[in-house]
Amino acid sequence: MLEKIRNEWKLFVQEQINEMAKNVLGDNAAVAELIIQIPPKPELGDIAFPLFSYAKILRMAPNKIAEALKNKIDSLSDKPEGELILAGPYLNVKIDVLALATKLYKSVLAEGSDYGKSNLYDGKKIMMEFSCPNTNKPLHLGHMRNDSLGMSVSAILAANGAEVKKVNLINNRGVHICKSMLAYQKFGNGETPESTGLKGDHLVGKYYVKFAQWEKEDDTAVDQAKAMLVKWEAGDTEVLKLWKLMNGWTLEGLAVSYEKTGVSFDKYYYESETYKLGKDKVLKGLDKGVFYKEEDGSVWIDLEEIKLDKKVVLRSDGTSLYMTQDIGTAVARHDDFPFDSLIYVVASEQQYHFKVLFYILKKLGYKWAKELHHLSYGMVNLPDGKMKSREGTVVDADDLFDTLASIAKKEIQEKERETQVDGLDKTANAIALSALNYYLLQVSPTKDMVFDPKKSISFTGNTGPYLQYMGARISSMVRMFEELKNSYASYSFDSSFLKEEEERELIKMVALYPEIVEKAGRDLDPSVICSYLYDLTKLFSKWYHDNKILKAEDNNFVVARMGLSTLVLQVIQNAFPLVGITFLESM
Template identity: 70%
Template structure:
């Protein structure tokens, strides 16, 4: 809604600039588009239009130009509400926030949880692939950034009107899977999740670690794992049985973790089925002459056109590779559910892989290759360096969630709020999730980030729980309002009473929300919403601290401030849904 106001002023001023230029030069002049900015301080208005470029062209000092434009604009009859002010070389506008608030109030009460959504991607079918765990160990912090991003981007795209299909490709085959199987075969003694009380994925992970230890002492271990893989591919019954058994354990564990973390998928793919795909496609490409065969029989693609070297696509024995599979999988997916766009949420270390993959698909003649996107995100490091599974510094996902949950519970108990929250366990878990998702999504995806455990468990400052707390406080106040202020509820909303600087800022921030949703969607960047949420919450918090709402001076003022708080609450809820922060009416 703010963008509409901005556009109106912009084109109005541009119009006047053009007229002015015409007078000066006696002919139509092509002027550069006017920049719209936000003034650094509220006193300077709400919109800023820098005039440097035009002043130079028209040979006037910018402040002179600003004031003559102001005079001209004030004569325009049907101009929008709001005041013009000259601020040095800028022509600024103080918009009519009361009118804006009235319009917002209507829009919000009609749209409710749909406020902020739009139809810009209404025709788009988007497949988003994320998570893609191996079935030899439980989820860790690295997966969590991936999962948070995947879920959030999916939600953001939906908010922009897209039809989204979330898919997960389970990496359930390969030599690394065989390693945990082999270790289990040797040392397992029939242990099961039931017998040991260990969650399935953790149990399998335990044997994966055990393999690594064993391999240090026994140099034949690696070969044995390779041999087991050959048996798996040959369909050896015993091996397949063990594989099914252990994969089942892991998947049960992973599903439990997903559920706890609010992660879900529309479709699952399994590498044990997809790993054979792609071979035919590569051979077809060979026939078409887009690939070539080396003397030893292997098939290659020349990457000179994208300034890379070359890449093998089929081994000399005709077996496929990671790249081959991904080519096949993409094609199969497009047949399965034709998409307008496919997003791969995968760590930045695989940038090269995706550049090649997209190029290969393009060479094969798939015109949708241009619609593939690698949402590349940076590494998650610890304050003292990288996570190393060998050194045991990997942060386990289940453990982290549990730790945060119990800390949240302690906090609730310490504040003696058990009675306020209906289900303390559920609430604690929601706080933990809010803290984690916000922590992980706050950073621009492409950047590496440092995960500071001490900081992540903090509920103060710029954190998920801080945002949740604002939601809880507003909810609490509104409950009180609804039960005790029947008379005031009958009054109408008078937006002209919201004249404080903080109130004007809040109104603008509420109006800004739809744009943030749009931008976050266009750039696949949830961190924009995180920043937005923090700004909104901080603004609200300060205003709420300084100004009484229910105890405001007059009934009309109470009514108006309640309306403002109600709008803030709705926007908080809506935005929470896009970044994985559970809303809590009390905490």
């Protein structure tokens, strides 16, 4: 709605400038496109048009242009709604916010949970690949950023009209998997999750760490692991049995972690099933001349066209590589779900891999190849540097979540809110999860980030729980208002009772929401929504701190302010699921 008003004014002002230019320069004056901005201060209006760039053409100082434009427009009768403000070299517009509020009130209530959805990706099928864990260890903080991003971007794309398919690719084969298996075989003594009380993935992870220690003492360790992989590929029953057992443990453990952190998929792929898929495509590409064969039998692609080196796509012994597999998997996926676009959520360290993969698929003639995207995200570091599994500095996902949940629980108890809340543990978990997701998503995906475990457990300030708290506060007012509904039966929402500065700003922010969803969808960037949510709730917070809402002196004010609060609440409820925040009625 805001966008519409802005564009109306833009077109209109542009027209006036064009006319002015014509008078000075004649008919074919080339006039630059008008720039739209938001004024830095509310008293400067709601829309700003900087006029610097016209000074030369019109041979006038920008201030004079603004003046001339204002006079010209004020004299016209047929113009968009709003009031012009002179602000030096800027021509600003103060829009009719109360009229906007009236329209907004109707449409937001009518659209409900659909408010803010866009049709940006209407009719598009988008596949999202994320998580993709190894089955040799539990999830850590790095995975959590991946999962948060994957879930959030999926939700954002869906809110923009796309049909989204979330897929996971379980990395369950390879030497690294054999390492934990081998260590277990040697030192495991038949331990099981039941006998140790350990979660399956943690038990397996224990032996992955064990391998790293053993490897230092025995230099045949790696060779033994490689030998095990050969056996695995040959279908050795003993090895396969162990593999199935341990993989099962890990997957059970991962399922618990996913469940806890609200991560879910529409389909799972397993590397043990996909790793051979690409070979066929590579051989066909060889026939077509996309690849070439070396004397030793290995198959390569020359990447000169994209200014890169050469890359192997098939080993000399004919076996598949990571690249081979990804070629095959992409094709198989397109067969499963004919996507218009496939987005890989994978850490930035693999940028090269995806550049090459996309190029190869394009060369192989798949027309959908140009719609493949690598949503590359930065590393998660700790205050004292990188996470290193070998040095035991990784932040374990389950531990972190449990710590956060227990702190949240303590908070609720300290505030004596147990009875107000919908289940102590349930609420504590929801707070922990929201804190975590918000922490991970508020940073632009492409950037590396620092995760300070000590600071991340804070629930005050710009955090997920703060947003939840605002949602709960508004919900609480709405509940009280519902109870008193009869006393307000003869009053209806009238925006003219919303005259406070903050109310104007809140109305505009509510109107802005659809654009935010669209921007987040276009940029594949959840942080856009995080920033918006924080700005919105902070503003609301200040407003309701300074003004009485339910207890306003006049019923007209109560109804108007509750109306506005309801709009804000609706936006919050619609936006939370896009960034992994649980909406709580009470906390």
